[in-house]
Amino acid sequence: MVTGAHTLRRDRVMTEHRDGVAATGWPGVVATDESPDAPRIGVLALQGDFREHARMLTELGARVIRVRRPEDLSGIAGLVLPGGESTVMDKLARMSGLVTSLRVAIAAGMPAYGTCAGLILLADRVLDGLTDQQTLGGFDITVRRNAFGSQNESFETDLDIPLLGAPPVHAVFIRAPVVESLGPAVTALARLEDGRVVAVEQGHLLGTSFHPEIMGDYRFHEYFLAKVQKSVAGGHSGVASVGRPAQ
């Protein structure tokens, strides 16, 4: 029993896939074999499991930029918002002045993918948040924060996701949110057996209540990078000098 549990790894992503890429430490996660025209993908690095996202994106060939300040957004073609504590990320994003820049970029069509707390940050409406909690918005959805209860109710399960095909996604839900209502432009990508929506897409936005970055399932990240490529090809050249102080 003990031995079996040891096969689970904290840094599981780097060990099992794409051996040729050096696993660089944080800070400064940059692929060693990146192509010069690889898209620059920001990972919101205020708090949470941003390293897992950064590692996966790096291994998929993206140039990963850790985003903590407005100036970190310059030249970014897409943004990943990690799992963590949404109330903490909200406070830190407001404190660092990131909120305004991010809202502008997302509203202008910058692709963004949020997992768990990241999904909450992207939602237009939040239930069971703190009274002063704000979000970046963009996703025409209402999410209920911590919808399953305490950690004892956190769980893992297989989800059939037609968009990604077989095999099912093995999804980990950790004090996870659910999408309680979605606007007409939003597609539900995955539902639990009881019908609750746990993965959504709306144009340039993607969100999951669960954590592919913890499982090392690359399909959502690949799908997101394809979305970014399409956006770049469509003339979206990335965020231009967001929030840089005037010279």
Place this chain on the structure above:
Amino acid sequence: MATASDPSTTAHTGSTRVKRGLADMLKGGVIMDVVTAEQARIAEDAGAVAVMALERVPADIRAQGGVARMSDPDLIDSIIAEVSIPVMAKARIGHFVEAQVLQALNVDYIDESEVLSPADFANHIDKWQFTTPFVCGATNLGEALRRVTEGAAMIRSKGEAGTGDVSEATKHIRTITAEIRALTAKSPDELYVAAKELQAPYELVREVAELGALPVVLFTAGGVATPADAAMMMQLGADGVFVGSGIFKSGNPQARAAAIVKATTFYDDPTVIAEVSRGLGEAMVGINVADLAAPHRLADRGW
């Protein structure tokens, strides 16, 4: 128990991945000791990623003496009702019934803690028997791996709780990370002896050598009192910080709590750390660990 390869779609709770996963979500954050619902509210509003519910902060346990035990369930309930972030609570080392009670109270994490009086001087809790995940303290790599072997889903370096003196926290996080680096330099045939010397299972030692990291999240604790203390722990390789007495034993808990949160995120930016360190009022007075007689050092509890 179902596993990742189990074709069943039935959801299951309490798996190792789910337990360790919550700790992953706490990374880069600050977990704050609170003794009342009001303090819990202040901590959440200041940006705590979780709170530790207890009856007395370590500085008071130290000052008042006596046997320190699990908190009153009413207190824990009131704190769970007050905040939306995860709530942790402490059980005595080896006191598996206190842990059963904390699980029944639906706390999000159980800290099997040397800050309380040990209930068993030989055995720690068999943490695999619980749905609720555990965090345990460690002063070195061998101790950390023994706790992981017993089922801990998160490790914190111990430091010396209730002192406001960061030196022991520094020593323990440096010791653990240095021992991990040393393992990564060993050849495979040397890992057998390393396992013997660490008094930890070979399979786990080999995993750490391959990963260059613990298989669980590593926070630091015990003596962190300022934003600069927290940032130093992060620069030394901690995934996050526990702050016990340092916040609510200081002159301005709200400001200090928020400052430590910011310093933990911007741990490598001295300009931010300088900015948030201004005007915080008195830090906790503190005790120099060197002035503590050995029997009063909490970090020596646990085996």
